[in-house]
Amino acid sequence: MFLAPAILMLAVYLLYPLVDSFRLSLLDWNGLGSDARFVGLDNWKKLASDTLFWEAAWNNILLAVFSVLVQMPIALVLAVVLDNAGRGSRILKILYFLPLLMSSVALGVLFKYFYDVTFGPLNAILDFVGLGYLAQDWLGDTRLALGAVIAVVCWQYIPFYMVLFMAGLASFPAEISEAAKLDGASETTIFWKMKLPHLKGTIRTAVVLSVIGALRYFDLIYVMTGGGPEGASELMATYMYRNVFSSFQLGYGSTVASGMFIIVILIASVLLRFSKRYETEV
Template identity: 70%
Template sequence: MFLAPAIFLLAVFLLYPLISSLQLSLLDWNGLGNTARYVGFANWEKLAHDTVFWHALWNNVILAVTSIAFQLPVALVLAVLLEKAGRGSRILKILYFLPLLMSSVAIGILFKSIYDPNFGPLNAALQAVGLDSLAKDWLGDPRLSLGSTIAVIIWQNAPFYMILFLAGLSSMPAEVNEAALLDGASEWTIFWRIKLPHLLGTVRTAVLLSVLGSLRYFDLVFVMTGGGPEGSSEVMATYMYRTVFNSFQLGYGSTIGSAMFLIVCAVAAVSLRFTRRYATEV
């Protein structure tokens, strides 16, 4: 009885939209009037041969890999440094956490101005120190737009994982660290032999959250590049948005959304199975 309100809300805002999206993926419909036409799995067949979708999925994979390779190590280093800072780290924690509290739209607009090839402070700073050759059209160059956007995503989301790692470090008994210092272990040895093994469970959770978040990322990419130029920074969510609201292909857009859901579920299932097996072996 106590769970009934929560179950009702999940059914209305999660289960019903999911079922509705799967139903719409079987239609050819522009979302206007009673013009819907049942096409079966034609949209899914089209998706299987859609090079734009597969390119967008590949960009999501790149985002996931770079998040693990750069975002998590940066967050871990910040967490370790803040843990050692003691009471003086309170202000630093607030400052480091600010990017996560800011609106993604505001951050996107801010960095579009920073990356501006003509008036942006980034190119101005490079030119001021004599590095004119490094000044680029960061968001207008297809070779640079995805990497430039990913850098902002890492900057915004690293504080979340920093807090996650800080929580993991705070759960380690202080006596363990003190005993290692008395035995003559260096800070480097303590980190690799004691702290990092203690954080393995937290690291696995952070990797899972990072991958799943990367596969359904939308806001910053949409604000900064809209998936351009020439689709170079397109991700699955921006492609779905453009298909539904720009091209008015509601049926095919629902197919893209349903495919995103299935991909995320598959990755989550594999990751959780691997995590459980690893934990059992350990």
């Protein structure tokens, strides 16, 4: 009975839209009139051969890989440094956490200006320090747009994983650390031999959250590039959005959303199984 309100909310706002998106994927409909036409699996056949969708899916995978490779090490280092800094770390904790408190739309607008080829501070700084030859059209070049946005995404979410790791470090018993020091163990040894193994579960959770978040990412990409130029930074979510709200293909857009859901579930399941097996072996 106590769980009923939460279960009802989940059913209305999560389960029903999920099931309905699969239903809509069987229709040819613009989402506005009553002329929806049942087409069966035609949308799914189109999705299977849609190179734009699979290129967007590949961009999502690249975002997930770089999110893990960049965010996890930096967040862990910051967590360890702040955990050992004592009271003096309070201001630093606030400063490091600020990016996560900012709206993704605000960050998108800010960094769109930062990367601007003509008036952006980045190219101005490069020119000021004598590296003007490195100035680029960061968001207008098909080779650089995705990497430029990935850098911002990683910077925004590092504080989240930093806090997660700090919580894991805080749960490490202080008595064990003090006993190890009495036995002559250094801080480095305590970290590598005791604290890091203690964080295995936290790291696994952080990696899964990072991958799932990257696979369904939308807002910052949409604000900064809209998926351009020429689809170079297109993600599955932005591709779905364009099909539904720009091309008014609700049926096919729902197919993209359903395909995105299946891909996320499959990758998350494989990742969880692999991480559990690795943790067991270790």
